[in-house]
Amino acid sequence: MQHAVRLDNVDISFGATGKSVFRAVAGANLSVAKGEFVAIVGPTGSGKSTLLNAAAGLLKPSAGTVEIQGQPLDGLNGRAGYLFQADALMPWKTSRDNVAIALEISGTPRREALERAENWLEKVGLKGFGHRYPHMLSGGQRKRVAMAQVLIRDPEILLMDEPFGPLDAQTRLIMGDLLLDLWQQDRKAVMFVTHDLEEAIALADRVVIMSTGPDAKLIGDFTIPLARPRDVSEIKLSPEFQELHRDIWHLLKEQVLKAYGNQNREERA
Amino acid sequence: MSRTVLATLQVLVAVIAVALWWVITQTSILGDPARIQFFFSTPADVFWQIVAWFRSGEIWRHLWITLIEAALAFVIGAVAAMIAGFWLARRPKLAAVFDPYVKAANALPRVVLAPIFTLWFGLGIWSKVALGFTLVFFIVFFNVYQGVKEVNRTVLQNARMLGMSERQLLRHVYLPSALSWVFSSLHVSIGFAVVGAVVGEYLGSSAGLGYLIAQAEGMFDIAGVFAGMFVLSAFVLLIDWGVTMVERKLLVWQPDNNH
Numbered sequence: 001m002q003h004a005v006r007l008d009n010v011d012i013s014f015g016a017t018g019k020s021v022f023r024a025v026a027g028a029n030l031s032v033a034k035g036e037f038v039a040i041v042g043p044t045g046s047g048k049s050t051l052l053n054a055a056a057g058l059l060k061p062s063a064g065t066v067e068i069q070g071q072p073l074d075g076l077n078g079r080a081g082y083l084f085q086a087d088a089l090m091p092w093k094t095s096r097d098n099v100a101i102a103l104e105i106s107g108t109p110r111r112e113a114l115e116r117a118e119n120w121l122e123k124v125g126l127k128g129f130g131h132r133y134p135h136m137l138s139g140g141q142r143k144r145v146a147m148a149q150v151l152i153r154d155p156e157i158l159l160m161d162e163p164f165g166p167l168d169a170q171t172r173l174i175m176g177d178l179l180l181d182l183w184q185q186d187r188k189a190v191m192f193v194t195h196d197l198e199e200a201i202a203l204a205d206r207v208v209i210m211s212t213g214p215d216a217k218l219i220g221d222f223t224i225p226l227a228r229p230r231d232v233s234e235i236k237l238s239p240e241f242q243e244l245h246r247d248i249w250h251l252l253k254e255q256v257l258k259a260y261g262n263q264n265r266e267e268r269a
Numbered sequence: 270m271s272r273t274v275l276a277t278l279q280v281l282v283a284v285i286a287v288a289l290w291w292v293i294t295q296t297s298i299l300g301d302p303a304r305i306q307f308f309f310s311t312p313a314d315v316f317w318q319i320v321a322w323f324r325s326g327e328i329w330r331h332l333w334i335t336l337i338e339a340a341l342a343f344v345i346g347a348v349a350a351m352i353a354g355f356w357l358a359r360r361p362k363l364a365a366v367f368d369p370y371v372k373a374a375n376a377l378p379r380v381v382l383a384p385i386f387t388l389w390f391g392l393g394i395w396s397k398v399a400l401g402f403t404l405v406f407f408i409v410f411f412n413v414y415q416g417v418k419e420v421n422r423t424v425l426q427n428a429r430m431l432g433m434s435e436r437q438l439l440r441h442v443y444l445p446s447a448l449s450w451v452f453s454s455l456h457v458s459i460g461f462a463v464v465g466a467v468v469g470e471y472l473g474s475s476a477g478l479g480y481l482i483a484q485a486e487g488m489f490d491i492a493g494v495f496a497g498m499f500v501l502s503a504f505v506l507l508i509d510w511g512v513t514m515v516e517r518k519l520l521v522w523q524p525d526n527n528h
Contacts, residue, residue, distance in 0.1 A: 056430060090442065091522055101441060105432050153431065
């Protein structure tokens, strides 16, 4: 089986060599198959986003290899689309221009790009919002535009860094459903970082757990056999879901408590 | 406070100020009116001086000269500052080398440069443009520098992940971000362009509002000085209003310009 993303024994450190080096991630191994939806869950500060940034090519691992579809990653990962946690739209462009620019960059003529941007805005439920600037949209609507912006390029891999983190609980459910709906159509490989275990189980084929940092590594790997298509809000009520949640939470809880302890110690220091 | 009440109160302030001015210069509350008139003129004299300027059409030439000087100082200063700001912001090492000199140049009170500029560029408009330039340049320069340095990191990373080349980043990310900073300082920098022009004219010229004021002062024509000041402030207010209009058009995407 060919892997879309393969992280092999990856270490990621911050700080100049020689000075005090903070090793966020140590010896992480993770592979994501083509068409597989993998969620990475861990306590705050566990290096989940760091790992994702390594797969994106935004960070260079200090040791180990990152392979994208069998080839070692050099520079930015051009096959991946990245959905950020914070607002990443260009505030000086309308939502339609924000989506269209993703195509124009690679040479699509402006008229065609705008037309396809309109289509994508419709797909994410924002028909008629094309002329609005990001500040005129709600947080959830901005996320939809960001999704359209990433997906219009048709990337082979989707990297998502707590994309729904800043949204309220109801909007998160709706966005989860929208994401699954779009994903179902062409099943890209997905790396989805979250600290919300329920969200992870509801969305993913596989949930991996990261230990608390520094020297974070992957300590658990759970297959989620729940049937698709799924309804994100309904699925949480099923007994299978709750059993999975119980099993995984048992492992995660330990890490969360450990992270919490670390934090307290830092505060006292 | 409703709009009409506000406007009424605002007008009332002007009416009271002019009335006070009139009372002081017409009655002997504060002493001999003739002496006070020498220092403060009278509202009527100032008013008729302004009317005379506009009636003879003489004022238009001076306004035009000042406007041209200010506009040239602003455009040349802003363009030069944008190029320099961009260039230095993208080259941190070069910026570090030049940093003390930029700060030193900016610390210099620009008025002392006026005699040198008159020597270099003569009594015509270019010595005034040069003075305005030195004022506008630094304001725009620091704003562009800041704008490029403080581009939102997520927006930048996102643009990179979408596949933008360095040139595309410049056009779609760095430039708009820097421009938003330049626009936010537009009122200040255009105001300074006018200051540069008028101060330059005041110190040595043959036309412009500053020249008009200096001439009147030289002849102890206080009504002329006051009239020049009133025309000047109306002129600046008008330009400021124009800037506000332009701003509203160009900065629709900014949350706080959403009137």
